[in-house]
Amino acid sequence: MTTNEAPADTRAGTGATEEYAPEHSPRLAWAKLAPDVYKAMVRLDTAAQQGLDPKLGELVRIRASQLNHCAFCLDMHTKDALAAGESVERIVQLGAWDESRHFYTEKELAAIELTEAITVLTDGFVPDEVYARAARHFEETELAQLIASITVINAWNRFGVTCRLVPGHYTPGQFK
Numbered sequence: 001m002t003t004n005e006a007p008a009d010t011r012a013g014t015g016a017t018e019e020y021a022p023e024h025s026p027r028l029a030w031a032k033l034a035p036d037v038y039k040a041m042v043r044l045d046t047a048a049q050q051g052l053d054p055k056l057g058e059l060v061r062i063r064a065s066q067l068n069h070c071a072f073c074l075d076m077h078t079k080d081a082l083a084a085g086e087s088v089e090r091i092v093q094l095g096a097w098d099e100s101r102h103f104y105t106e107k108e109l110a111a112i113e114l115t116e117a118i119t120v121l122t123d124g125f126v127p128d129e130v131y132a133r134a135a136r137h138f139e140e141t142e143l144a145q146l147i148a149s150i151t152v153i154n155a156w157n158r159f160g161v162t163c164r165l166v167p168g169h170y171t172p173g174q175f176k
Contacts, residue, residue, distance in 0.1 A: 028163045041155065042175070048148035051141065054084045056108060059094060060115045060146070061153045066095055067119045068157035075167035076175075077153075083172035107137040111146060118150045 031038035049057055058081035065073035078091055093100035097112050104112065114134040117126040138146055159165070 048152045063115045064119045064153045070157040070160040071167040072160040072165035076170045079172045110134045110137040
């Protein structure tokens with residue numbers, strides 16, 4: 001199978017085989033063309049994760065990537081979350097977290113809500129009540145790291161979406 005071919009799907013019990021849609025090609029190999037920027041982003045990402053719970057960090061990165069429609073980052077961070085011990089159920093429910101609040105701690109909910117507020121800036125600001133809720137659950141240093149982490153995943157998402165990076169080939173921990 002080449003990188004542009006999708007696997008055949010054999011539906012259980014039907015005997016039918018269907019081909020998936022062809023895989024698209026990336027627009028631009030930006031990391032290879034701008035290696036200093038890529039390396040700086042990796043360093044920034046590593047710095048932003050310091051002091052944050054790894055599972056919480058993955059939930060935040062998944063939620064931002066959902067909002068930004070970054071399939072490459074969704075592939076990466078759902079796999080990393082699973083490898084870190086996160087449950088499939090919590091990952092699946094993340095897209096409807098407000099209706100599935102009982103799957104998350106109050107601290108996680110505050111982080112998810114802050115992620116949405118920082119990611120979707122159509123109103124031009126992060127609401128005071130969203131920030132205050134996060135500030136109640138995170139010490140200042142941890143809150144600063146959380147804000148940095150959310151900001152960094154949004155930057156990664158913009159590279160991924162703009163360059164049409166191809167999901168499906170990532171293995172957990174591949175870029176660490």
